[in-house]
Amino acid sequence: EWVVAQRAPLVAARTVAREFFASEAGDRRPNWRQLITGEKRVADVDGIGPVCTDDDHEALDGNVYSCCPEPIVEVDSPAFGAYLVELLNADNGVGDPV
DSSP states (O other): OHHHHHHHHHHHHHHHHHHHHHHHHTTOOOOEEEEBOSSOOTTOOOEEEEOOOOTTSOTTOOBOOTTSOSOOEEOSOHHHHHHHHHHHHHHHTOOSOO
16 A cells, blocks of 8 residues: 555656647557757757657657647756656657657
């Protein structure tokens, strides 16, 4: 019981996120990637977002175009963005965003 009680906030957060993504993307749960939201060098990933499913946009391309699905979330740290991508993809049961 203690373990369940301690994990309750995490379970609740995951439930809310799952419901949000379901309302945005239907049954398809997005695969996440790091991306570049601003006018920065290619190495400066400063955000995360769902992998774009447009046929003309490569899944690993970190740029954001009008075809890219929302939400696009800016983060200050590439390391933190990588962590969030791993968490979101783990909840989806997917691996690398390809």
